[in-house]
Amino acid sequence: MGQDVDRRTFSRRDRQQYRAKVQSCLEALTEMLRSHPFARDEPMTGIEVELNLVDDALAPSLSGKAVLEAIGASEFQSELGRWNMELNLPPRPLPGDQWRHLEHQLLDELAVAGAKARDCGSRLAVIGILPTLRRADLVLDSLSPDERYRVLNEQMLGQRGEPIRLDITGDDPSGRHDLAPDRLSADFDSIAPEAACTSMQLHLQVHPDEFGGYWNAAQCIAGVQLAVGANSPFLLGARLWAETRIPLFEQSCDVRTPELRNQGVRPRVWFGERWITSILDLFEENSRYFPALMPVTEDTDPHADLSAGRVPDLDELKLHNGTIWRWNRPVYDIANGEPHVRLENRVLPAGPTAVDMVANALFFYGLLRALTDAERPLWSTMSFEAVEENFTTAARHGLEGPLYWPGSGWIRPDELVLRKLLPQAAEGLARFGVTAPVIDRYLSVIEQRCALRRTGASWQVDAVAALEARGADRQRALRGMLDRYLESSEANAPVHTWALPG
Template identity: 80%
Template structure:
């Protein structure tokens, strides 16, 4: 969400004014898309990584504010949980060896954060869901004390009218994993379960004319991204989905009562429901379907700003967009006085390592370019429902769940990547101007991950299974697995190379 909040209560008229302002922002954006120039610089990319802090027992350490103050960098920010931090790296272009430098910068920033965390009796854990979380950790006192999180929690619980329910049934036992799946059902009086979900968010600035194609392509790729990047198989001691972060985030931010859910009211964590032609389609859906959670209005009038030759901030539209968590989110922003639009990809978990995350990012960016420039767009031969089914299948089953792909039919994700998508990603990165050595370094990580069939999620499952075979109970096995995971993550060796407990 990102924007500051200085109000804790809202009247009926606040909500009415807010709706009017959101629609005026929409009108202003529609005018800008027709008549106003947007930034035409080289497309910029960005990356955000959410981090966990753990104590000496590898349990959540509520030291986020202390660590943030010790780091003293604007690139690190608070997150919902007091055991979370977020790292935002400055935007950079794709060509050349820029993303090799990004890996180095990411490692440097993480090294500083690790050192400052140690000074605060904690350490960093870069993982989709902290596997040592327990039910007693997910309480209201664990929410960061920033006013925006307090207000967000109050408004979401008020809209829902009852506790947040998490109900996730694990994937059926398959493959070589000897860990039986579980079912987790729990009620929470706050939105703190959302803080258990730590992700990597990828940004790509695009031309407004091309936004629809890039967003559609990103939706097509969401299932593949999850299948090869899953890193969240455990929650509160239960073995659940390959990427449990997906259903957990959907449920922990669900402000609908069961009755509204049954009526088909759209959720605020949303894959979407159709292919689009313009970024305006998504912002219009936001205004049409979702009431304001935090109806703050500003004095500026976006249409008056346009008439006066000023670039409008579209504050209400951006705030509203920040409370609707699409897996591929539209972004409008203004930088150096020029407006631009971005696709924000929110599909992937954090971790396991910097090199794994950069590999995931470049695989995504390369494929985007090829799909967007194809003579026949992939989404013209794939239904939106198929793309959504791929997304859910990959989140549930990881590499074991067949995906539908035009021209290939139903195919296992690792086979799809090795046979078809890796060459396309290589072609796309070359079109972006990415250096050959950079392409080889990072796409080889994806290739080896698929040939070994070992994602972060698979490694976690196998490590826990190995420790349980040696006699450890589930909690001890999760603790032992996380200790080994942190060593591998710090070493920055790709997860497919990590050994399992003997």
């Protein structure tokens, strides 16, 4: 949720007016989808990476504002926690060797930010959850001073009416790792736990006529993305899920009381509940199911804009959409005076390296195109409930949990990727016009990760287990693991090549 908010209190009338304005925006968007031209450029992509800052002891460094000022570049923005910031790379086409250049740009931007962070006594950590976080870090004073985050905190806690409850139990049914899973149960008086989640967000601009198919395909592969890209096994010293970021984000943003959850009220961090045919299905669900968190209305009339030949901003619809955190989210925006829609994929964690993140991204884009172009859509042979179960299973177990896939039944994710999905992803990237050397470079990273069964999450767990076996307690083992993680991450060596502590 990046739009600025300059108010901290809202009246009953504000909420009533905002609801009406969201509906007006939705009606205007409906009219635009019927008769207004939308962008049809070559496939445009975007990437956002959320970052952590640590101090010399590898604990969170609340230096985000100082580091951002030292960097002084618009590509870097503040995030919810004072130890966070976000890198937004400019949109770029998908075809050709553009994403090879993107890896270089990502490395350059991280190097510049890393140097400025060191000048401020900090260090960058590109990881799904900072493993050295402590309870004392997840407090109101750790939130960024930006007004929108303070308003968001007040409104979410106000709707919930009680502390944020985290209750996450780890599980390792395979017994492959030497480190036993733990349970975390704790209450928090702010939304600061949300700041512990640092992700990589992928954008793909598509024409509105094609959006439904792309969103359905993205839902289908969300579980596979998590299994192959998991990088968040630790939170507050506890070994939990392979991608603990998923339940952490769901619970830290949950404004429902237990009674409302029992009634079936939808959560604001939402996988969804059905296949769609149009982007309107998602925006209509937003307006139907979710009350406003920040009911700020602008002095504009989207219907008047359309009548005057102007492209409406739809500010209220965009603000409302920004406070509903779907794992695959619709986006409406305007660029160079032309409206467009994008699919925003929010499934993946940040890290471990630039090459790993680009590999994760291209695997997603390629598989997305292959599934969308298929003669028989995968979602016509797969229930939505099965897709959601895959998502949760992969978040819990990473490569260890079998997923359901039509034509393969229950199959381990690494086998599914190696046998079936990598060739489809390569075909999809080729259809997008990506060059063969780029396809080979990045999909080989996914191939080796699956062949060796080594993700960021599994490396972290095994590294901590090795350090504890040598006599370190959990906190020292986490710091030792993170120190090795940062060294390998900065070297841009793919995570499947990382050695464990000897």
